Amino acid sequence: EDLSITGWINENAYNPFDLSDEAPGNPWSPHRGDAAMYLGQRAATRLAKKGGVDLPAEMMPEHPDMNAASHVPHAQCLKLVQAAMKDPKTEPQARKIYESIGVFLGYAIAQYVEYLPIKNVLILGRVTTGAGGEIMMEWAKKVLEADFPELSAIKFHTPSEHMKRVGQCVAAAALPEL
Numbered sequence: 001e002d003l004s005i006t007g008w009i010n011e012n013a014y015n016p017f018d019l020s021d022e023a024p025g026n027p028w029s030p031h032r033g034d035a036a037m038y039l040g041q042r043a044a045t046r047l048a049k050k051g052g053v054d055l056p057a058e059m060m061p062e063h064p065d066m067n068a069a070s071h072v073p074h075a076q077c078l079k080l081v082q083a084a085m086k087d088p089k090t091e092p093q094a095r096k097i098y099e100s101i102g103v104f105l106g107y108a109i110a111q112y113v114e115y116l117p118i119k120n121v122l123i124l125g126r127v128t129t130g131a132g133g134e135i136m137m138e139w140a141k142k143v144l145e146a147d148f149p150e151l152s153a154i155k156f157h158t159p160s161e162h163m164k165r166v167g168q169c170v171a172a173a174a175l176p177e178l
Contacts, residue, residue, distance in 0.1 A: 012116075013040065017108055027069040038104040041127045044097055045077040052093035053077075053084045078126060085131055098135035101127070105136055106143025110151060118151075123158045133158065 013036040014029070023033030024046060036042060046061050058065055059077045066073055084094035112118060123137060137156045145152045 012108070012112055015108075015112065017104070017111065025067065027067060035108055039101060039108060040125050041071070041074045041078050043101050043104065044081050044127045044132075045074045047097045047100055048077055048081050051081065051084070051097035052090055053080050053097075055080065075126065082130055082132065095131075095135055098132040099139045102136040102139025103143055105140035106147075109140065109144065109154060110148045113148075113151060118154055120155045120157060123156060128158065129161055 014026070014031075014034050016031070016033055017035040017038050018024075018033030020033060024037045024042075025032050026034045026037060037046070045059070045066060048055055048059070049061060055077065057063065059073060059080070060066065063073075066077070081094060081097060084090040085098075087094075109118060109121060121140075123133060127133070128136060137158070141152070141156065144154060
């Protein structure tokens with residue numbers, strides 16, 4: 001109730017988000033449409049081509065390397081997305097990547113509130129660094145305000161830029177002892 005983080009954090013990366021048979025597959029499980037495919041680095045890399053980012057063939061969404069468990073090609077692709085955000089010629093189209101992820105985030109929060117009492121959202125991960133993270137939060141808030149006004153009081157929190165990039169470490173450190 002005092003808005004402090006409890007002794008644990010719920011990570012919802014593997015929760016179902018898109019129930020469509022056409023949803024992107026998750027290389028770590030037999031499931032499709034997990035939130036990780038819409039809210040993180042993989043979302044940005046899946047949308048990079050549509051966002052006007054010039055990609056080499058091995059970073060195209062349909063390339064086998066981009067549909068494997070390794071994070072390495074996604075990290076490299078994300079660097080291209082972030083570079084496009086810094087270029088005035090490519091920023092208007094590249095920003096749509098982050099706007100889309102923000103919309104996904106807003107709807108994911110509304111979905112998760114059905115079974116989790118969410119009052120605060122901690123935004124972590126490499127995809128949230130720089131202007132892209134601010135755009136994501138802005139659009140998530142727009143979704144909540146427009147479509148779920150009863151949820152518009154949910155607070156968004158972000159750590160420092162360095163801590164955003166090591167978000168999984170932060171989440172792992174907050175796990176309860178078993």
